[in-house]
Amino acid sequence: MVEGEFTLAIKRRLDALDLDIRVVILGESVRKDYLSVYGYPHNNAPFLNSANGVFIDGFIAPSYNTPSSVPLLFGLNLNGGKTNYANSVVRLANNAGFETYWISNQGTRNAAFDTRSSLFANQALHTEYIGSKTMEIRDDFDLFDYFDRALDDRVDKPKIIFLHMYGSHNDPCGRLHGFSNRYNLPYGDSFNCYLATIEKLDIFIKTLIDKMNTRQKSWALLYLSDHGLLHSGEKTSVKFKHTGTAKQSYEVPFFALDCNDKEHIIIKRQVSGLKFFDFFSVWIGYDTDASDPNYTMRDFPQSVNIKTPKGDYAKLYDDPALY
Numbered sequence: 001m002v003e004g005e006f007t008l009a010i011k012r013r014l015d016a017l018d019l020d021i022r023v024v025i026l027g028e029s030v031r032k033d034y035l036s037v038y039g040y041p042h043n044n045a046p047f048l049n050s051a052n053g054v055f056i057d058g059f060i061a062p063s064y065n066t067p068s069s070v071p072l073l074f075g076l077n078l079n080g081g082k083t084n085y086a087n088s089v090v091r092l093a094n095n096a097g098f099e100t101y102w103i104s105n106q107g108t109r110n111a112a113f114d115t116r117s118s119l120f121a122n123q124a125l126h127t128e129y130i131g132s133k134t135m136e137i138r139d140d141f142d143l144f145d146y147f148d149r150a151l152d153d154r155v156d157k158p159k160i161i162f163l164h165m166y167g168s169h170n171d172p173c174g175r176l177h178g179f180s181n182r183y184n185l186p187y188g189d190s191f192n193c194y195l196a197t198i199e200k201l202d203i204f205i206k207t208l209i210d211k212m213n214t215r216q217k218s219w220a221l222l223y224l225s226d227h228g229l230l231h232s233g234e235k236t237s238v239k240f241k242h243t244g245t246a247k248q249s250y251e252v253p254f255f256a257l258d259c260n261d262k263e264h265i266i267i268k269r270q271v272s273g274l275k276f277f278d279f280f281s282v283w284i285g286y287d288t289d290a291s292d293p294n295y296t297m298r299d300f301p302q303s304v305n306i307k308t309p310k311g312d313y314a315k316l317y318d319d320p321a322l323y
């Protein structure tokens, strides 16, 4: 893929916060409606349930699988439907003067299953793929050591650390790596493992925050999932699949926490994932000549007529959570 040069004019916002560390977590296959903080009745996200920050309930991922969704999230989407990968969130961060790190549990630099997210990974000033050349999938908790190293890297600039998880990707039981699964709902092992991967995500986020607090760093953290999943199979043995035919293929968690937040806020409003670039630029404290400065986490325009690769989002069927 041809990238070209970063071409945007950028300007620091008056409301920009001086923070030591910003963390962006790119999650995997996490449906919003399976997190207790978004209303799932089983308490699988106890930390997030009361974490101070802004949780957007209505963020619609641009596609239903990783290779097609991540480029649309992290690239700049131009009017007319084209995406510019040179003007990505990572390049924006570099150009705004941040020391950037991309630490990935998805793929290796040359692996066959490497997705287009490696394009953005390689745009960071520091890139680490923790997966081995044998394509073994590692525990997301193995990202912690690399995160520690990025935190302790001696540079004078503020840092942005991107973490690309393996999250709740199929097969969810294979994502637990020994993490205990206390769920026993009557929908089968995969289903219960999926709930446990959400609980693991909750602990993952809490652990990152504890690491920053221990080091007395000021910080902000942004989480989003690349897409959702749909149920398939028998009701007693539910599986999850990548299909874009229902609303929940696209309904993902999107939230921002920071060390200065004093409230737990949930904003119920629909917004297209194609606006992620706009949210990101405001979040790091910059406006650009190609992004909309009105996408703050606390207030943003509602998106109407959201399109998906499988047609109008509003016309897709409903595949509600099981509990």
Ligand SMILES: [Zn+2]
Pocket (backbone or CB within 6 Å): 028, 029, 065, 066, 067, 226, 227
């Ligand atoms: Zn994915």
